[in-house]
Amino acid sequence: MTGVETPLLSLREVAVTRGYRALLAGINLDIKPGELWQLTGPNGSGKTSLLRAIAGLIRVGVSGTIDRPETLLFQGHAPGIKGLLTPLENLQSHPGGLIEVESDRVREALAAVGLLRCLDTPVMRLSAGQQRRVGLARLWLSRSSLWLLDEPFTAIDRQGTTLLEDKLRSHCERGGAVVFTSHQDGKFGANLNQLELADYAAR
Amino acid sequence: MRPDSLGFCRQLFVRHLRCGVRRVEEVFNSLVFFLMVVTLFPLGIGPDSNTLRELSPGIFWVVALLSALSVSGRLFSADFEDGSLEQLAVSGHPLGLCAMAEVLAHWVLSGLTLVVAAPVFALMLNMVPAAIPTLMLSLVLGTLCLSLLGGIGAALTVGVRRGALLLSLVMIPLTVPVLIFGTSAVGEAAIGYDPSRWIALMGAFAAMGLLLAPLAIGAGLRISLEQ
Amino acid sequence: MWKIIHKFGSPPWFFRFATKAVQWLLPLMLIALAVGCVWGLLYAPPDFRQGNSYRIIFIHVPAAVVALAGYYVMAFAGLVSLVWKIKMADVAMRAVAPVGAALTFVALVTGAIWGKPTWGAWWVWDARITSMLILLFLYVGVVALFEAYENPEVAAKACAVLSLVGTVNIPIIYKSVDWWYSLHQPASIKFTGESAIDASMLYPLLVNIGAFYLLFAVVVMMNMRATLLETHTNAAWLREAVD
Numbered sequence: 001m002t003g004v005e006t007p008l009l010s011l012r013e014v015a016v017t018r019g020y021r022a023l024l025a026g027i028n029l030d031i032k033p034g035e036l037w038q039l040t041g042p043n044g045s046g047k048t049s050l051l052r053a054i055a056g057l058i059r060v061g062v063s064g065t066i067d068r069p070e071t072l073l074f075q076g077h078a079p080g081i082k083g084l085l086t087p088l089e090n091l092q093s094h095p096g097g098l099i100e101v102e103s104d105r106v107r108e109a110l111a112a113v114g115l116l117r118c119l120d121t122p123v124m125r126l127s128a129g130q131q132r133r134v135g136l137a138r139l140w141l142s143r144s145s146l147w148l149l150d151e152p153f154t155a156i157d158r159q160g161t162t163l164l165e166d167k168l169r170s171h172c173e174r175g176g177a178v179v180f181t182s183h184q185d186g187k188f189g190a191n192l193n194q195l196e197l198a199d200y201a202a203r
Numbered sequence: 204m205r206p207d208s209l210g211f212c213r214q215l216f217v218r219h220l221r222c223g224v225r226r227v228e229e230v231f232n233s234l235v236f237f238l239m240v241v242t243l244f245p246l247g248i249g250p251d252s253n254t255l256r257e258l259s260p261g262i263f264w265v266v267a268l269l270s271a272l273s274v275s276g277r278l279f280s281a282d283f284e285d286g287s288l289e290q291l292a293v294s295g296h297p298l299g300l301c302a303m304a305e306v307l308a309h310w311v312l313s314g315l316t317l318v319v320a321a322p323v324f325a326l327m328l329n330m331v332p333a334a335i336p337t338l339m340l341s342l343v344l345g346t347l348c349l350s351l352l353g354g355i356g357a358a359l360t361v362g363v364r365r366g367a368l369l370l371s372l373v374m375i376p377l378t379v380p381v382l383i384f385g386t387s388a389v390g391e392a393a394i395g396y397d398p399s400r401w402i403a404l405m406g407a408f409a410a411m412g413l414l415l416a417p418l419a420i421g422a423g424l425r426i427s428l429e430q
Numbered sequence: 431m432w433k434i435i436h437k438f439g440s441p442p443w444f445f446r447f448a449t450k451a452v453q454w455l456l457p458l459m460l461i462a463l464a465v466g467c468v469w470g471l472l473y474a475p476p477d478f479r480q481g482n483s484y485r486i487i488f489i490h491v492p493a494a495v496v497a498l499a500g501y502y503v504m505a506f507a508g509l510v511s512l513v514w515k516i517k518m519a520d521v522a523m524r525a526v527a528p529v530g531a532a533l534t535f536v537a538l539v540t541g542a543i544w545g546k547p548t549w550g551a552w553w554v555w556d557a558r559i560t561s562m563l564i565l566l567f568l569y570v571g572v573v574a575l576f577e578a579y580e581n582p583e584v585a586a587k588a589c590a591v592l593s594l595v596g597t598v599n600i601p602i603i604y605k606s607v608d609w610w611y612s613l614h615q616p617a618s619i620k621f622t623g624e625s626a627i628d629a630s631m632l633y634p635l636l637v638n639i640g641a642f643y644l645l646f647a648v649v650v651m652m653n654m655r656a657t658l659l660e661t662h663t664n665a666a667w668l669r670e671a672v673d
Contacts (some may be wrong), residue, residue, distance in 0.1 A: 019581035020661050055293050060429050060583045076294045078286030085218070085224040093218035101214075122225075135286075291610050355595055363578040371575050373592060376567035377599050380606040387613060408602065414596060421513070424589045429584045 002104030005032045007067075008146050008177045013203065014064035016049050022202035027064070029195065033145065033175040036168060038182055047181040050152055050197065052076075054179065055148050062125060072146040079135025085126030087115055087134045090123060091141065101141075108117065111139035113163065130154050136160075139167055147171065149180040208296045219308035222281075222419035223286040230316050233274050237317065240266045241324050252329045259265045259328035260389035263338065264345070264382050267317060271346060274313050275353025276360075278305065279424065292428055295320075299421025306420065308355040314346025330393065337392035337402070344405040345385045351412035352377055358423030362426055362430040380408060439516035442667035445658050448651040449671070455651075459644035466492075466638030474631050483547040490540035492642035493533045494562060496502030498600075500530035500646060501565065504572070505597040508590030518654075523593070524576060525653035529646060531569035534668060538562055557611035561604050568596050582661075 005031040011070050015025040023046040031037055039047045039192065052058045054066060055074040081090050091106045110119060113133040115126075124129055147168075153161055166190065168178050172191070206210075223230070244262050245255060255262075282288045282305070291301045320338050325335050356374035360366035388401035437443050467470050470488035477484040504526040511519035541559050553559075572589050579585030662668050 019392050055289075056291060058290055059425075060581075060587060072293060074289060076286050076307070077287050078284065078289070080286035080290040082222055082281070082285060082287065084222045088222065089218070093214045093221075129552060150204050355591075359575060359592055360578070366578070369574055369578050373569075373571035376564045376603070377573060377596065379564055379600070380602045383606040383610045387610065404606075411598075415595075418593055419595050423588065426584055426587045426591065429587070430579075430581065 007032045008069055009179070010065075010067045011054070012065045012067075012183065014050075014053070014062065014066060016046055016058070016203070017061040017063075018049060018055055019061075020170045024197060024200045025202035027195075027200050029180060031146075031177050031179065033177055035171050035177050035193055036172050036188060036191055037177070037179045037193045037195060038188075039195050039197060040182075043203065045197040047197060048077075048095045051148050051150050051179065051181055069144070071144045072148060073138065073142045074146045074150075075138070075152060076150045079132055081134050082120055082130060086118075086120050086122055087103050087126075087137070088119050090191065091136060091137060105141060106137075108138040110134075112140050114160075129160065132156055133160060136164060138157050139164075139171070145176045147178045147180075151180065151182060152180055153182055175176060204297055204300075205295055205381060208300060211287060211294070211296050212300055213408060214250060215301055215304040216308050219305045220311065223308060223312040227403060229274075229277075230312055230420040233270055233313060234316060234320055236273075237266060237270050237320070240270070241327055244328070256329040256331060256393075259325065259330040260338075260386045260393065261335070262328060262331070263321075263325065263389070264385040267342065267345065267385075268349060268369075268375075268378055268382055270317075270342060271313065271349035272353055272356070272371045272378070273367070275309070275350065275357050276370050278354055278357040279307050279427075280357075280366075288361075288428060292425065293364055297417075299417035299419075299422055300408045301320065302354065302358065302420045302424055303417050306350055306416070309354075310350040314350055317342070317346060318342045330389075333395070334389050337398050338389045341385045341388045341398075344402065344409045345381050346416055347409045348381045348405065349378060351409070351416040352381070355416055355419045358420045358427060360427075361424070362427035380403070384408065435510075435514065435516065440520045441518060441521075441658055441662060441665075442671070444518055445655060445668065445671050448655050452648055452651050452655075455644055455648050459641055459648055462573045462637055462644060463642035466634050466641050470631075470634035470638060474634050477631075480548060483544065486540050488638050490537055490544060491635060492639040493540065494537035494558075495639055496642045496646050497530055497533035497537055497562075497565060499643075500526055500533060500598065501568065501593070501600065503650075503673075504530060505590075505593040506588075508593045511590045512594075513588060517583075520583060520590075521657050522650070523561070523586055523589055524582070524657060525650045527569055527572045527576065527589070529567060529649050529653065531573060533568040533646070534562060534569055535641070538566060555611075557608050560611070561607045564603055564607070565600075568600070572596075586605050 008029040009029075011027050011029040014029075018022045018174045027050070039050060041047055049058060051074075054068060055072065056066075056068065057074070066128045085093075088106060089112055091109065092103065107116075107119065110116060113136055115130060115133055115137065117132065118126055123134055126134070131132040136152065136156075148149070152164060154165065168180070169188065169191065171178060241262070248254060248258070273405065279288060279302070282291070289410070292298055294301070321342055322335050324333075325338055330338065352374050353370070356370040357366075360370045363369060365380050384401045384405040388398040388405070391401065392398040438447075466488065471485050472487070474488075476482050487592040504523050507519045507526065510516055511523065538559065539564065545554050545556075546552055546557075572592055575592055576582075576585045576589050579588060659668065659672075
């Protein structure tokens, strides 16, 4: 990690207001390849709003400049999965960013998240945790280097959490970058950068 | 717009059709709704077959309009709730084009099934049999127009609580031309006139809708995601 | 041109401008309205067929004209808001919609009152009245959509899209209602066309149309000022401007 690398994502003087209410102000941030960032802050501090602003989903009330890569992976509270379709159908026809959809690769990804036995079960018959895993399988298929994950660790068991942490770490090691929001402190140790949003609360 | 955008939209179209086919009871429900409302008219205005024959084009189109608007409320709601819409919005493909794939799939499921069932309903209302081909043709174009307009309304109201009623409120005035073109076409065919000018107007409306609706729907969905 | 747009886009500048403009336009509007009404209602000659009942056009026609123009003003503000992302355009849209709806309502009510002596019924499905009613629905839709959103900035964008869709559609609606009317109603009921209007009636009418445009401008600007007062309560420039 040299200092001269161009950042994947850069925020300059970003401020967020929601409905004439100022939420965040003065955020400057450069995220370089290989970095793992956690957005922390109390409820209502604007974690989700900032993440959605970075993803380009929120534009109204966002000022400053956000330089984002052309493609990115975003995972919100809802996984973007259709209950009527099977995990395989879901990922193959998935509305999502740059992801691979070849059948074999999708099978591998579903195997990696431990869903090999439910390939042909409609997602609505799976448990909440399994449904989340279907969404997370997209991480194994992604070809985007920047990942934005909103509360990725909710509704996932301990084994799944470890799996996900390993995946995020290996993505960063291969030159990607991850921004996620979470209440829990994961086992990322010194590799984790944190942005405490309470420090940027707008007055 | 990316080079693979059209292929992506084709996939979305199939995905939406597949979901619709797995929930085929919804298609039946809207046909049964249509049947029930058609039944209410003779009960309300009397069984006289001449009166019914005279009113049938209007009745048919009003019911078609209301049922089309009521089902288009569901157009994007599932996608909004399950997060698919966010995924589409960040996919890098034009959101309006993606949404058109869904609108067209919705039209195939709701509009074209109504076209197929239309002759039965028309005969129940004593419509002149000679007008039925015109009715079906006008319905093909008219339901497309209604799906496009309903799509615009659905895109604007999907993020709002109790959006279904609001959708009708917002879109009914905009559907007036469709109603007029449709009833005039069927009405003129029933008395033996050539209805082609009305069909042509409806076709023009549909063509304009196909061009402009993606812009409005894309903008509307982005606005709904701002919530 | 850009300078002007940006000036109007700045809330402090607009607030001061609107305050001044209302001060000047309000008396002008009242004078024009008084002149138009007195001239039209008292001095213009009675119509040879409708007698004095036609005089309601001095209210009805201006209200209808400005109501329709108001929709285009709203849609233009919506376009500005969507393309140039100028916040004042949002405020303008929000201010125009209820005023336009009210004018449409006035046009409909005066139309109904006029209909009673002319056609013998309070409500006739005349092409022009029906179009007016649909215009009212279009306004109501915009207002309802605005109220449904929690975030007023987002609401304004949604209303902008809706009013642009409406703008594309309005000529089609008007034309199709015309066709619908001529299809069902052979042209037997026709009241004195505006083309045949005598100058002695036309001038007070024009004065009143001008007065209604002023009324529209004044009320919209007052409405926009109220919105700014509400949303920028703590802004320093606002305190300065009010004090």
